[in-house]
Amino acid sequence: MDDFENDYNEAIVAGRRNLKATKLLSNWCYHAEFSRSPSRGLIEASTGLPIGQMGVQCKFSKKNSMQCWLLEDAVYDFYQNNCKGCKERLAVGLPNISEFVGPRESEAARRKQARDAEELSRKQEMAERRNERAEMRANLSLEETFVLDLIDELDQEGIEKNEPRLEQLANLAPETFTRKIVEHLLPAVLDMHLPYSIPAGKALLNADLDPHKKLAVAVRLLNSYVHSPNAIDAVLSDGDSLSRDALSKVLRRFVSMALAPPPGMHIGGRESLRLDSAPIHSLFKKRSSDISLIVDEFLGDAKPSKICAAVETILAVDDDKLLRNHVRNIFAKLMRRRTLLTEERRDSNVIYYLRIAGSKCLDRFPKETDKIIQAFLADNDEVGAKEAYRIYSSVLKHNYRKKAKIGAAQRIAFKRLLWAAVENPEKNMDDAGQFFRRSWDELAELAVENFDDLIGAAATLSEKYEQADLKPSLELTDDFLAEMNRRNKRTAIDSLQGALIEWAAIGAKTKGSVGINEFLELYGKLPQNQTQMRGNMIVHVSKLLTGVESLTLVLSDWYRALMDESTLVRASAAQAWENVPHDLVKNFPDLFFEAFAVLLSDPYVMVHRSAVQSLQRRSFPEDKRYLVSNGLWNLIISYSRGGERQDFVVDCIDSFAYLCLSPEERDGDVGMALSGFLLNLEGSALYHAVDRLHYGFRNVPGFVKVALKSIQSDYTRSISTDDCASAILEAPRTELRACSDEIKKAFDGLKPFRPEVFIEALLYATALTRAGDYSTASACFKDMLASVPSENRNEQWRLEVALISVAIEIEQAIGRGEEVSTLVEERNDLLSDLEKENAERAKHRNLPFSVFLED
DSSP states (O other): OTTHHHHHHHHHHHHHHHHHHHHHHHHHOTTOEEEEOSOOOHHHHHHOOOOSOEEEEOTTOSOOOOOBSSHHHHHHHHIIIIITTOTTOOOOOSSOTHHHHHHHHHHHHHHHHHHHHHHHHHHHHHHHHHHHHHHHGGGSOHHHHHHHHHHHHHSSTTOOTTOOHHHHHHHHOGGGSOHHHHHHHHHHHHTOOOTTHHHHHHHHTTSOOOHHHHHHHHHHHHHTTOOOHHHHHHHHHTGGGOOHHHHHHHHHHHHHHHSOOOTTOOOSTTOOOOOOOHHHHHHHHHHHHHHHHHHHHHHTSSOHHHHHHHHHHHHHHTOHHHHHHTHHHHHHHHHTHHHHSTTOOTTOHHHHHHHHHHHHHHHHSHHHHHHHHHHHHTTOOHHHHHHHHHHHHHTTOOOTTSOOOOSHHHHHHHHHHHHHHHHSTTOTTSHHHHHHHSOOGGGHHHHHHTHHHHHHHHHHHHHHHHHHTSOOTTSOTTOHHHHHHHHHHHHHHHHHHHHHHHHHHHHHHHHTHHHHHHHHHHHHHSOTTOHHHHHHHHTTGGGGOSSHHHHHHHHHHHHHHHTOSOHHHHHHHHHHGGGSOGGGGGGSOHHHHHHHHHGGGOSSHHHHHHHHHHHHHSOOOGGGTHHHHHHHHHHHHHHTTOSSOTHHHHHHHHHHHHHHOOHHHHTSHHHHHHHHHHHTOOHHHHHHHHHHHTTTTTTSTTHHHHHHHHHTSHHHHHHOOHHHHHHHHTSOHHHHHHTHHHHHHHHHHTOSOOGGGHHHHHHHHHHHHHTTOHHHHHHHHHHHHHHSOOOGGGHHHHHHHHHHHHHHHHHHHHHHTOOOHHHHHHHHHHHHHHHHHHHHHHTSOOSOGGGSOOO
16 A cells, blocks of 8 residues: 555654643643544554544533644644633643643744734835835826826735736726836836736736847746736747746746646636646747757656656647657656655655656557566566556546547556456455456457457466465464465455456457357356356356347356356356346246245355345346245244344345335234344344335334344444434334333433433434323433533533423423413523524634634
8 A cells, every 4th residue: 555654654653642642631621621533543453542533622611622633733722712711720730731832822923923024024115115106206297107006006915916907007008108117017027026016017018018028027927827818928929039947937837727737636616627738839849849858857857846847748748759758767757656756645746647647658659658667567566566557557447338449558458457467366456456346348349359368367367266275284274364364365366257257258248149159168168176267157147148149048057057066156146147137037937037046945055145135136027026935034034043144134034025025014914023033133133134124114013123222232333323213213103102111211221321322312202202202201301401511511402402301391281281381481591592502602613723823
């Protein structure tokens, strides 16, 4: 993984600083509370250091600090907004947060003093310029003074670069920009950074100006990244006169106009960037040799910024000759970046543009570029190899469902990635392996051309799979890590083999009946003992289907596979059903459905489990579903007796309810029996039962009890209780009333209430309200209200809970026919208090601390 070591070291440094900051915070004030996000990372788990988003809170403050990566930032933010001048502080000991708060405040004061001094200096200089212009007025005509009046207005802070009035005056009355005015403005445009320098420069381009000076003004504007068509025209019309320094400045601006920034660097929302490559192309025609020399010089520099500028120029110019001259340099920088660009992270600009340039080289000069890449691969550098395979993958990118470009570059890249993936099949995350994990119909032409290579590569993986299964003679028999590593390697090899065969199946389908017959002939010739290869081929047999004719070709082999002596092949044949095109389901013969249904009674777990999962993804026709009813019911009963595979019960019930039950049966006695099976589940199986079934089982009798049991389990709470909450709140009133005792028991189980369980307690109290048990619900809300500490930060919670509690009392009173005016008045008072509390909280800023200066 790129930059993992740097990220790891940075996390360790942050963790150590946070650990120290927590101790300093605890010494600062007795009331200061350290808070943090609940998530924990692997680095924190292995080191015990506090690493993550952290903040500060206090019972006397309604505003918590923003959570920050460094606790020091959160503490300083909280100190500035809450602790400074707080009369409730109870000091604990020394040292405390003054260690870093004091220096930060001193630094903030120093910066403010420097800004004040700078501001005073700017105002003095502004006054001097105004006095100078006042002295000039005596020797100027009335028209010339109009220009000075406008400059007086523009010579102040906050003037935008695109302020148009000075330029408009030059367009409408160029005679007002006399020699005296021009001589007064030129120094401000060329040598100074005054508020009106840019507007003055744009105006001078329309004045009667010496060509050499006009060129200098245009270069200044472009170097300031000002969008000025006049400046561009001035540079291009006199481009031969540009000095080397001016050419470099203009070149940088023209490149930025023609080249899109890296992802994430564009600031400005959804507005699309308007690129214009015409200026850089025109300048390159005039000064191609000089620009080439600049590129050569920059590429030979060791500074990443210079290398980046060179590559950006190559990309913006988009000249084949210039690109070809630097193919080797581009790949040398990219594939040897571990040593040449040691400080650059994976998201740096120079690496991004080097990758773009490398991809363009391969696309335009495929054979030459491929030869260079292979030469650099001889370095055996892991980072270099990743970059090479990333480049190969890039030329195979395409738009979904649009015809992909297939040329020499794509053909070369496909072969290189294929054999690179086979060479290291256990590396799932590299670009070579990742490319083949997902097949694309848009690249079917490559699959057709490389059909033999794909099958050959898959066969090679069979040998690697068998070798991975062998234990070294010196390995200990109970070496758990070695066995786990071996299992992971076998899984990776098997996954890649299946992906390559899927590509081969796409190629065979594209060739029509000839290709399908070739695929099936290869499958038929495989030895019986090559179960892994046979299984991976038969699992993709449904990918060959395009119509009735293709179904006729594959059906006999598929049917035999359903009854094969190999467990793996039978499971794979069942799995193939899930990819059958929906329109062809009705064309399958009854014999196939009967053979498939038999797999639900197969004694091997792999087989009947594969059959059930396939039924979840591609169901049987309605008139054939009776074939699977008994098999699914038997599996439900068998697996509900306990064991390690309780999750499979959920799969079986899901399939059975969808395929074999009518809505009336699901919401009747059969559904109640299914809820009884689900109620016996534990852990992950219980979580998945609610997660996957809560929509269809909303009205099933007894299912709300399953949701109640799940929401109280530690496993569900460690993931998410949202689906359980939905199932409880959306359950029919009769179901909620039937389990009101269980709901109250769950509510009482949360006592004493903690902040993290308050939402769950609110859920139970609300469920009791929906069940119509208002007295119990009212008692629950009163318990919750009593448990909220009387602290400023909890006032909003107290008001909201009290408001709900009063609302329930009003509903109860109305039901009993009692007077409610006093309760209504109390409710109105609570609403008024809540509005005031919300208005007060709205005053607190809710932006990350890093957005603001430390003063």
